[in-house]
Amino acid sequence: MTEFAKELRATPTAIPGLTLWDLPVHGDNRGWFKENWQREKMLAAGMPDFGPVQNNVSFNNEVGTTRGIHAEPWDKFVSVATGRVFAAWVDLRQGPTFGTLVTSELDPSRAVYVPRGVGNSFQTLEPNTAYTYLVNDHYSPNATYSAVNLADETLAVDWPIPLQKAALSSKDRNNPRLSHIEPIRARKVLILGASGQLGLALRKVYSDCPDVEFANRTDIELASDRINSIRPWRDYRVVINAAAYTAVDAAETPAGRKEAWATNVTAVAALARLARAFGLTLVHISSDYVFDGNLPRPYREDDALCPLGVYGQTKAAGDEIASTAHNHYILRTSWVVGEGQNFVRTMLSLAERGIDPSVVNDQHGRLTFASDLATAIRDLIDKCAPYGTYNFTGGGTPMSWEGIAREVFALAGHSPERVTGVSTEDYFKSASGPVAARPRNSALDLNKIEPFTDVPDHMDRLEQYIRAIKPQAG
Incomplete structure (x- = not known):
């Protein structure tokens, strides 16, 4: 459930650069309002000045819709416009934290900054959930992007809704296991x-x-x-x-x-x-x-x-x-x-x-x-x-x-x-x-x-x- 009256705040995680963000949400009898992206305030609170160029929205009809784990060559700020998700992130970058898993629930009052090379995924916990991405590069249909299987046994993500009952794309079901992933090299x-x-x-x-x-x-x-x-x-x-x-x-x-x-x-x-x-x-x-x-x-x-x-x-x-x-x-x-x-x-x-x-x-x-x-x-x-x-x-x-x-x-x-x-x-x-x-x-x-x-x-x-x-x- 969305929390109101939070202060803007960043919380670090076990994955370097991955930060969870509490967002102020203001509500009354009409509904709620929030500043989903406010560059000046967020930079002052520690957000990297990552220069977003594209905003995407993923709308999901049903509870249990599960997407990811995808790691693209760009940074992204991810938030929920409506609904609630269980989210999981996996560090796919070359280095000592390769394979590190972080999970959290996101709702309109909690967002996440995901650095380049960290796999991002989510599972909807409410119907009609809208999940938004603010990214600093343009998607290319001809490029190859890294992804790891949602059911990887090494990661053992504790999905709230078992994957056999969840709505997945055939591509996400067949993504490679972590042991077959080539770590993403540092920029x-x-x-x-x-x-x-x-x-x-x-x-x-x-x-x-x-x-x-x-x-x-x-x-x-x-x-x-x-x-x-x-x-x-x-x-x-x-x-x-x-x-x-x-x-x-x-x-x-x-x-x-x-x-x-x-x-x-x-x-x-x-x-x-x-x-x-x-x-x-x-x-x-x-x-x-x-x-x-x-x-x-x-x-x-x-x-x-x-x-x-x-x-x-x-x-x-x-x-x-x-x-x-x-x-x-x-x-x-x-x-x-x-x-x-x-x-x-x-x-x-x-x-x-x-x-x-x-x-x-x-x-x-x-x-x-x-x-x-x-x-x-x-x-x-x-x-x-x-x-x-x-x-x-x-x-x-x-x-x-x-x-x-x-x-x-x-x-x-x-x-x-x-x-x-x-x-x-x-x-x-x-x-x-x-x-x-x-x-x-x-x-x-x-x-x-x-x-x-x-x-x-x-x-x-x-x-x-x-x-x-x-x-x-x-």
Whole structure:
């Protein structure tokens, strides 16, 4: 019997992601009314923003009508419009909870959120029962969907009305047993820019995950009119965009400006559209260059954007576009050090070859080691951190490039006095081509991200990095 005056509330179950929902139903002598789907209130109460696109209704004449157990490749919010059902759900996803069974009664005051890959079924307990589905993908008559037999002995569902007396379709009577079901694989993670410093670090961080794919930006034609059909995007849950145009000075040239906008803005816009269309989580990597560096304190995530040059302008534009994806993480970082040529390796090489460098002393920030940034990305995703923008760099005291160079020399067993500090203006005085303006303060505030991932001191990480690569330097 429908309960009135409930508060909107979600109750977790033994199947990860499957939640039962109490719905407020308001009744009087005329009947009852409820808000069956109210996005704002339900998101606030913990409902995933799953982006429904289709609403279906199953009307059932008789008591004992039994349907399922079907697991489609979409999420659904299921409720009863009139009547009452006994419902059963089985986790058919690959993993430790495969085969887990949850049952409950549903009526107009109780609904359920069923994640992709969880089998859904019900048996009517009252005549003229209407069962409704709100789903986030369109049914295809040509697709093959997973289903398990309602009478499976392993599951042993305690149907209120024995199946031999129930109304079933011949198809549901003949669905395979659980032992013959191929578990539904998890939705995949796609990493773009897999050959760059961050991409290589992400390869290592995700080395234990078989459902992660790596691609370079040129592998996927993001500007194609057929982008929605180039890949089965519903099979993915996350796209990590580690691809970027980072040639700061070259971006000031006509050719560089064109390439920077194509990579840092146009491509990001295509990814944001895909994320919105297919419910993907978009992870986008940003930069300290979106700020002008004039603040006397570390920059927070909500500080106003004020880029100085073309590169910074394209990164700022990319941030704004990435934020239009419903599910997004934007990670702003600075001074990245990973595999391949970088500032630290350059200083090590100069030290070993007896060259005494002049290094800029009026730009301050912290190093970010690519392995730490890759770990932070996975932590945000795995821990379901709130979507939004996060700063991430190494922790500790900001330093100038000169100060970091001196530390490199000292840690490598050379005199730090061999490093001479110069201003940015003097350093680029003899440059033969365009020189982009640099933010003088690149320090980012890390308070927002610290609850979700480790933030190692950048000088501690520098020491570890040099100890690991010094035999290869030179």
